[in-house]
Amino acid sequence: MTAIASLSFIYLALPLGMAVYLLCPARWRPAAVLSLSLFYLMITHPLFLLYMAGVAALDWIALLIMGKYDDNPFIRGLCLAFSLFKNLGCIFLFGGVLAVNQTSFTTMLGLYVITLSALSCVLEVYRRTIPDPGSPVHFALYCFYFPRLAAGPLIPYRDFARQLESPETTPGDIGGGLLSLIGGAIKLRILGEGLLILYTDLRGVSPSDESVIGLWVMVAALGLSVYFHFSGVTDMARGAGRMMGITLPENFRHPFESTSITDFFGRFNASLTDYVIHVFGPRFAALSRPLAGASGLMVIALAGGLWFGFSFGRIAWGIFLGLFLVMERYLYPAFVRASHKLLALVYTQVIVLVSFVLFDARDFDQLAGLARGLFGMGNLPLDSERLIYLLSSNRLLLVAGVLFATSTAGRLFALLRERSLIGYRIAGGLSGILLLILLTAFAI
Amino acid sequence: MKRRVCVMMAVIFMLVPAIVLGVGEPGGYLPAAPILSGELLGEVDAYIAANFPGRETLAGWSLAIRVLGGQREYNQIFIFGEELIPVLDPPLDYQVRDNTAAILQFADRAGVPVYAMIIPTVSAIRRQSLPPFVLAQSIDQSQFIDDIYAELLGAVTTIDAYNALYGARDQYIFYRTENNLTALGGFHLYSAMGGGRMLGTTQPSLQNYDISFVKYDYLGDLYRRSPFQNARADILSVFRYRAAPREYTVTVRRGGALRTYHTLFPLHLLDLSGERAMDVYLGGLGAVTNITTSAPYSNSLLVLGDHTALAFVPFLANHYTQITLVDLSQTGRDDHLVIQESIRQGEFAQVLFAFSIETYMHRPYPAWSHGLLPEWREYDYEHEEF
Numbered sequence: 140m141t142a143i144a145s146l147s148f149i150y151l152a153l154p155l156g157m158a159v160y161l162l163c164p165a166r167w168r169p170a171a172v173l174s175l176s177l178f179y180l181m182i183t184h185p186l187f188l189l190y191m192a193g194v195a196a197l198d199w200i201a202l203l204i205m206g207k208y209d210d211n212p213f214i215r216g217l218c219l220a221f222s223l224f225k226n227l228g229c230i231f232l233f234g235g236v237l238a239v240n241q242t243s244f245t246t247m248l249g250l251y252v253i254t255l256s257a258l259s260c261v262l263e264v265y266r267r268t269i270p271d272p273g274s275p276v277h278f279a280l281y282c283f284y285f286p287r288l289a290a291g292p293l294i295p296y297r298d299f300a301r302q303l304e305s306p307e308t309t310p311g312d313i314g315g316g317l318l319s320l321i322g323g324a325i326k327l328r329i330l331g332e333g334l335l336i337l338y339t340d341l342r343g344v345s346p347s348d349e350s351v352i353g354l355w356v357m358v359a360a361l362g363l364s365v366y367f368h369f370s371g372v373t374d375m376a377r378g379a380g381r382m383m384g385i386t387l388p389e390n391f392r393h394p395f396e397s398t399s400i401t402d403f404f405g406r407f408n409a410s411l412t413d414y415v416i417h418v419f420g421p422r423f424a425a426l427s428r429p430l431a432g433a434s435g436l437m438v439i440a441l442a443g444g445l446w447f448g449f450s451f452g453r454i455a456w457g458i459f460l461g462l463f464l465v466m467e468r469y470l471y472p473a474f475v476r477a478s479h480k481l482l483a484l485v486y487t488q489v490i491v492l493v494s495f496v497l498f499d500a501r502d503f504d505q506l507a508g509l510a511r512g513l514f515g516m517g518n519l520p521l522d523s524e525r526l527i528y529l530l531s532s533n534r535l536l537l538v539a540g541v542l543f544a545t546s547t548a549g550r551l552f553a554l555l556r557e558r559s560l561i562g563y564r565i566a567g568g569l570s571g572i573l574l575l576i577l578l579t580a581f582a583i
Numbered sequence: 584m585k586r587r588v589c590v591m592m593a594v595i596f597m598l599v600p601a602i603v604l605g606v607g608e609p610g611g612y613l614p615a616a617p618i619l620s621g622e623l624l625g626e627v628d629a630y631i632a633a634n635f636p637g638r639e640t641l642a643g644w645s646l647a648i649r650v651l652g653g654q655r656e657y658n659q660i661f662i663f664g665e666e667l668i669p670v671l672d673p674p675l676d677y678q679v680r681d682n683t684a685a686i687l688q689f690a691d692r693a694g695v696p697v698y699a700m701i702i703p704t705v706s707a708i709r710r711q712s713l714p715p716f717v718l719a720q721s722i723d724q725s726q727f728i729d730d731i732y733a734e735l736l737g738a739v740t741t742i743d744a745y746n747a748l749y750g751a752r753d754q755y756i757f758y759r760t761e762n763n764l765t766a767l768g769g770f771h772l773y774s775a776m777g778g779g780r781m782l783g784t785t786q787p788s789l790q791n792y793d794i795s796f797v798k799y800d801y802l803g804d805l806y807r808r809s810p811f812q813n814a815r816a817d818i819l820s821v822f823r824y825r826a827a828p829r830e831y832t833v834t835v836r837r838g839g840a841l842r843t844y845h846t847l848f849p850l851h852l853l854d855l856s857g858e859r860a861m862d863v864y865l866g867g868l869g870a871v872t873n874i875t876t877s878a879p880y881s882n883s884l885l886v887l888g889d890h891t892a893l894a895f896v897p898f899l900a901n902h903y904t905q906i907t908l909v910d911l912s913q914t915g916r917d918d919h920l921v922i923q924e925s926i927r928q929g930e931f932a933q934v935l936f937a938f939s940i941e942t943y944m945h946r947p948y949p950a951w952s953h954g955l956l957p958e959w960r961e962y963d964y965e966h967e968e969f
Contacts, residue, residue: 146635147627154599161593182623313592524715535652580645583632 142183143289143375144324146582149575152179153320153379157313160383169303170276172383176285187246188283191253194229195282198222198257202272205264215265222261226254234449249288251446255414256282260296262418269297277303286379290372292390292410295417299385306384316381318571323374324578330543331367333536334360340529342499348525354512355492356530362495363540365447366394369408388413395544398483399475400463400490404439411446415439429469436468437461452500459494606636643810650811658808661706665815666759667805668706671721674944682949683734686936689952690738693926699735699936700742701728701943702764702772702891705757708748724940731943739936747775758817761803761861762890762941766820769894772937776899787898791826798853801860819860821848824901830877831900837869837913847874847897864893870913871922872896874906883930885922887911887952888937895937907931909955911948919954926955 142148156175163171180188201218208214234247260278263269272278277300341357370391380387394407404412415438437458444457467475475483496513500506511517530537542548556563614626635641650662661668690697707724725745732741748756748764748771756768764772770789777787798819806814833844844866852862865872868890883905886892892908900906909922925931938949 142624145624145628146631147624150603150631151600151627154596158593158596161589161596310588310592528715532653532655535648576641576644577648579635580641580648583635583638583641583645 143286144327165305168306169280173276173280176283179285195253195257197225198261199278201261202264206271219261219265222258226258229254248290252288252291253282255293263296273300286376290369292373292388293414294388302385308384313382316378318567320375320378321571321574321578323371323378325574326367326371329581330540331364331371334364334540337533338364344525348523350520350523350526351515352522353526358492358495363544366544393546397487398480399467399487400460401467403487403491408443412439415442433465436464440464452498455497456494459497463490643812646811660805660809662811665813667809667814669762671704671706673722679944682943683731685950685952687738692956693934695931695934697739697934698742699739700744701731702744702939704940708752742775744772744775747771758803760806760814760817762805764891764894766822770898772895773898792822793825794820794822796820797850798860832875833865834873835866835869836871842866847900868893868910870910871918872908874900876900876904878904880904882932885931885934886937889939889942891939892937911951922955
């Protein structure tokens, strides 16, 4: 579903969709956006749409039953249990099947988004945070809103549905949304894919070309690539949403500026962390008893790993970071709070970098070999000719990667906005045009 | 937002696809996949990319940014100074084995002298002047060719293209933007044949040729794959034999159409063919190209080759009354039957296998020569494989 970054989406589907949206009266806009989303899903993933429509329809039936038996806690509980088991079952069963069959990764994320969204709605009705799900169009749009299916972000139903009552947009929203969408596509197609190629090249070097620095650059390239892929896709979803009057939460808040692993989870795929906390209750992550609290933190971390796929590496990645979450909470909380920012930054980034060694690992042997090499125990040279060639061939990409993984560009724009609103708007417009040209040049 | 503003913005949005699809040069295939196949979007994407207004300029900018960022390899092509050098992937062992076995079988059954020439690429011939990153990813082509020639020894006469080209490595023997030899490169290959037993002539001299430069701004297939703005355009030249003027008739069968030219170098194609300026040599590479010459010999030659043949076959035309050049990647059943019959009738006095090392390493075309032997009955014409 990264079809959202394709030329056909940007130059065909999006403009035509926006035209339809703008010409529709406000009350018809959710239905129009839903129709466009379903049509786009139909031509990209027809079977997937059919299957997921069935899955979401069962949740809608559960919601109707809950509404009808509003004063019967047993039936309401039964509906919630059904939705919980059905949706988590879908994720584990089909997520596992998709992983085994190596089916499109983005299809798997689509499955996650739809099932978790449907579950969230049922849960909110059960907890009475909302009286009822309202219009079936709103519920269907919440589950199938196309730009969100590529990787989220996840959002509580009440926050999403509230915006659909009378969706409104302004030229400023359209411009800002477009800039966010193009910026996201650049992150995905140029930075994310470029760094993934660098990672693949470094991973594929012959044993005689392996080196310690090469391995560190390799894991850094993987970490940055994952970040740019997912933050790019969510930026696009947020941009498309903003253009259509739907505000979606920020999902990646410069995670490579985190000063603890706890902070990292609040910045990296943050909507998933929020979702897990939302599902299990607001006090879930702050449980006072160490064992229960540690279990809660491990669930958050494991969910973070499983989001990227059902594999040894992803699960190990989640567990590894989860252990640091637990240790930060119960073993050395004072260190995390009191340490100097630079020290905290170095501590966090070293752990995050090392965690990406696990991310793509296939088994323990491979993992052990990589770890030995990284820490200079594999009799590897410091660098190699191949590494120097690859570094020099990708120098601009690496510089841009490091620059855009931090908040530098955003801070510059904020500074400009403070000084001159007109200058900020001109800079925004020009950046949008230049980025669109750049994106098109790289995509054709 | 006011209704009027909404309508105005909607009109602007509707103009975007109209401009993108309407302004660009027509190209690519119209999407034809059924709507529920899941493949329609990919086809639409490919269509938009192929038709996008200013496509070539944008592709050039993209490559310029990549080069500025340090990238020296794009689309399997190294960018080196003003030159584009194709990357040569490691050989496919099974393919090499099949190709060699087929040539040996052909030599065993053809009943006429068989010659073989494997032509190295620019990255091997100019290895001393190329940067380490190109060499690090290249195999030792000289050793590869020696190994193949050792296997062919005794059954096939081999032609040492490597040393012939290596000796002329400082000359303009490979195009900068096209993955082929220049006419001068072709002349050096021809010299290698003349010095051996194939032509039985003395070392040929460039003085016997009138050289004309017919195009100065040619940007070839490598440039189209990797449109590096600083690449230096190529010069196309033709070498006309002046020592003993001859008349030539060239018939080219390609894609079912048959074209006839009364010259080895149909210069008028330069104006007509746009990107296919290389058609100026023998009218381009067809499935079967027949060249008849008013030469005072009665020799005939069957050449089984690839694109490299366009560089050296014009020189050979002076030594044979009939040359049949076959590109097995394009031939079909009818072509095979005609050539089979010619071989059965003993119409060819010699057979030359001449392939670039890339073709020999990665393509099955030399092995497909099985289909040309009269006694070969198990060839599957439907699937074009054994």
